[in-house]
Amino acid sequence: MSSSKTIYDVAALAGVSISTVSLALNSPARVSAETRRKVLEAVDALGFAPKPEAVAKARRGVGRIGVIAPYTSYPSVAQRLNGILRFxxxxxLEIVLFDQVSAAQSSSPLLASLPITGRLDGLIVISLPLDEVVAKRLTTLRLPTVLIDVRYPGFDAILTSDSLGGRLVAEHLIAQGHCHFAFLGETQQSSLYVSPAQQRLIGYRSALQEAGYSLAEDDVRFTLHGVEPAMNMAMELLAQEKRPTAVFASSDTLAAGVLRAARKLGLSVPDEVAIVGFDDGELAEALDLTTVRQPLEETGRAAMERLLQQLEKPTTTREVMLNLELVKRATG
Structure with a gap:
């Protein structure tokens, strides 16, 4: 057969549209196995000559899934990624990882450029908020996208209730007999969205108020992400004349900083100050830290499962909420 056959000829013989032929060759995960078979049979019968790598990719049924997240900054993200990779x-499938340093920004230049530079069939976004520009681009390009730990109208999302997590901490500390409470969260660089740390504070404060307690302005602090910044801020917090007896940190990393500060100040934990974190990763286990357990690997698995469903047969987007659990250990 002549190699001058075109994509139009392939589409006609396979009984599909030109765009479907293009998807089958370039984004095979976005079409069914049967459709790929028809397109490849037409390609073979006609001697059509697309790029060799495209044909190889289509024959394997391989799709490229991008995963963007702050891997190097947040240990909890690595656990979510484990869930994705195991699933x-x-x-x-080819999983392509993109690292974004901070989850405290409103959005990401990297995230904004991914659909153009990444040649992706699908995208999972972990702990990075979308802004209107990025959301519109993803929608316009019809790139199937699932969010983890954040939400945006019109997108699939796998979530936990951060405010509920804050409530769990407050209820636990109240039950332990505490009356003077504090909160340490990550400083947010943008006011365009409500961060997980802020949501945790909202739930924490609300549950305390319902029980007749309040959070004084000096007992709510924010710091950069990291053990050392958290330790430095906690030193100020715990050195106050009227020192709180219970501190809720919005992540296990920040809680580790509070724990170091308490030890530097010679405070007994949990007798003089109780410390509770959030995530329950390896750090929490190593420090024997009381914390809120997120279903980290489970969110990764659920997100990838949902993305594959959308690639196979697009449906109305939905949000899935997974449960949290307070894990009591030695610090509170």
Whole structure:
């Protein structure tokens, strides 16, 4: 057969549209196995000559899934990624990772450029908020996208209730007999969205108020992400004349900083100050830290499962809420 055959000829012989032929060759995960078979049979019958790598990709049924997250900054993200990778370990998918340093920004230049530079079939966004520009681009390009730990109208999302997590901490500390409470969260660089730390504070404060307690202005502090910044801020917090007896940190990393500060000040934990974190990763286990357990790997698995469903047969987007659990250990 002549190699002058065109994509139009392939589409006609396969009984599909030109765009479907293009998807089958360039984004095979976005079409069914049967459709790929028809397109490849037409390609073979006509001697059509697309790029060799495209044909190889289509024959394997391989799709490219982008995952963007602050891997190097947040240990909890690595656990979510484990869930993603384990779910697709036996599937013909290429997982492409993109690291964004901070989750405290309103959005990301990297995230904004991914649909253009990444040649992706689908995208999972972990702990990074979308802004209107990025959301519109993803929608316009019809790039199937699932969010983890954040939400945006019209997008699939796998979530936990941060405000509920804050309530769990407050209820636990009240039950332990505490009356003077504090909160340490991550400084947010943008006011365009409500961060998980802010949501945790909202739930924490609300539950305390309902029980007849309040959070004084000096007992709510924010710091950069990291053990050392958290330790420095906690030193100020715990050195006050009227020192709080219970501190809720919005992540295990910040809680580790509070724990170091308490030890530097010679405070007994939990007798003189109780400390509770959030996430329950390896750090919490190593420090024997009381914390709120997030279903980290489960969110990764659920997000990838939902993305594959959308790639196979697009449906109305939905949000899935997973449960949290307070894990009591030695610090509070």
């Amino acid at each position: 697709v370990s036996h599937r013909p």
